[in-house]
Amino acid sequence: MSAFPGTSISLETAVTELSLAIGQLLRRLRAESNPDELTWSQTVALSRLERAGSMTTADLARAESVKPQSMGATLAELEREGLVERQPHPTDGRQVLFSLTDEGVEARRKRSAAKQKWLLAAMARLDPDEQRTLISAAALIKRLGEGDS
Amino acid sequence: MSAFPGTSISLETAVTELSLAIGQLLRRLRAESNPDELTWSQTVALSRLERAGSMTTADLARAESVKPQSMGATLAELEREGLVERQPHPTDGRQVLFSLTDEGVEARRKRSAAKQKWLLAAMARLDPDEQRTLISAAALIKRLGEGDS
DNA sequence: TATTGTTATACTCTATAACTATA
DNA sequence: TATAGTTATAGAGTATAACAATA
Numbered sequence: 001m002s003a004f005p006g007t008s009i010s011l012e013t014a015v016t017e018l019s020l021a022i023g024q025l026l027r028r029l030r031a032e033s034n035p036d037e038l039t040w041s042q043t044v045a046l047s048r049l050e051r052a053g054s055m056t057t058a059d060l061a062r063a064e065s066v067k068p069q070s071m072g073a074t075l076a077e078l079e080r081e082g083l084v085e086r087q088p089h090p091t092d093g094r095q096v097l098f099s100l101t102d103e104g105v106e107a108r109r110k111r112s113a114a115k116q117k118w119l120l121a122a123m124a125r126l127d128p129d130e131q132r133t134l135i136s137a138a139a140l141i142k143r144l145g146e147g148d149s
Numbered sequence: 150m151s152a153f154p155g156t157s158i159s160l161e162t163a164v165t166e167l168s169l170a171i172g173q174l175l176r177r178l179r180a181e182s183n184p185d186e187l188t189w190s191q192t193v194a195l196s197r198l199e200r201a202g203s204m205t206t207a208d209l210a211r212a213e214s215v216k217p218q219s220m221g222a223t224l225a226e227l228e229r230e231g232l233v234e235r236q237p238h239p240t241d242g243r244q245v246l247f248s249l250t251d252e253g254v255e256a257r258r259k260r261s262a263a264k265q266k267w268l269l270a271a272m273a274r275l276d277p278d279e280q281r282t283l284i285s286a287a288a289l290i291k292r293l294g295e296g297d298s
Numbered sequence: 299t300a301t302t303g304t305t306a307t308a309c310t311c312t313a314t315a316a317c318t319a320t321a
Numbered sequence: 322t323a324t325a326g327t328t329a330t331a332g333a334g335t336a337t338a339a340c341a342a343t344a
Contacts, residue, residue: 009284015268016196018287019178022171023193024294027214029168030335041311044172047165058325065176070312072326094320094325119164122293130289135158137286138167140279144271145173179312179333190334207302219335221303243302243343301344309336314329321324 022141032118038111041074042083046100046108049084054099056089065145083107171290181267187260190223191232195249195257198233203248205238214294232256 009017030040038046044064049055055063061071075098078084083104089095100108123131158166179189187195193213198204204212210220224247227233232253238244249257272280 011269011272011280012265014280014284014287015265015272017291018283019175019264019268020193020196021287021291021294022175023189024213025290026168026171026175027335028294031214039310040172044169047169056325064173065180066311067313068326069314069328072328073311076327089325092321092325096326115168116161116164119168119293120160122296123160123164125296126289126292131160131163133282133285134167134289135163136282137289138163138170140275140283141174141286142166142170143275144268145170145177147177147271147274176312188333205302215334216336217303218305218337221305222334225304238302241302241344245303299344302342303340304342305340306338307336308338310334311332312334313332316330317326317328319324319326321322 029115029119032115033112034114036111037114038107042078043108043112043115045071045074045078046083046104049098049100050105050108054087054097056095056097058095060098063146078104081107178264178268181264182261183263185260186263187256191227192257192261194220194223194227195232195253198247198249199254199257203236203246205244205246207244209247212295227253230256 026040033039045060048060048063057072057075058068060075061068064071075084079086079098082101084098085101087097087099089097123134126134182188194209197209197212206221206224207217209224210217213220224233228235228247231250233247234250236246236248238246272283275283
């Protein structure tokens, strides 16, 4: 009955388990944050901008599977707080390139501390094999989330 | 520099990667649902009630890391749609036990199809080793989300 | 006094629709 | 005509605060 000897569950069951588990972990992380911390969508946008250097609203939206209007709202709030700034696109007058300010770099590092600390402590309680499994899984989950289909 | 030979990243980095990845996958799953499908919080509550048989609002809230008022809102909507029903607690007049109706059992099976199908297809494209890694990781993520700390 | 649940209100995140400006 | 972005509005999910009923 199982497609995966050693796991004793079917892929169908695994899919349900995985989605329920990640939903719960995300709620748990949200519950751990402090009032002065960055919100989830702010953390995500800042992290991606920091890696990429600069990106447009549309590219950020595609990368994170949200609509451009939704990403626009997040960026507008980050800009209001002085964490990102905009530059005109060199050749296309419609596009706007966003990048982190120095304050944004610092906020990304400091204002997600509680969530980070909680998850780090939780992972530290797992044994090394389990930690390695989770690290491998993170890369796989990223691929699933980025997948085109 | 790496705490995990073979992964080439530190546990700190892994924690960030994992939380960003699960956030993105969850957004992706939400984007895949159809208008007539159960919402995420409804799916979660129905799934847990189905496994447990019956639970109180407070127990459900604790299990899913939300406040009792938030779970109360979800349960009120499910009750309005006839998917759950309430029974008085046999000994404690304050508590209310919720359980699935027949319609609720059917809805849990049928009205999350699009999300389920999308994730199943995405996982089916991974190779068997990767699938096994994700199945193991699902159990670990569940433990992290349920942990007390 | 502590716990369970409810009601009222607000904030975050995201979506759709309608619009302007540029390509 | 198509694309990038903005503005307006709405729904889902969650939180806090204030309250009533029961333990």
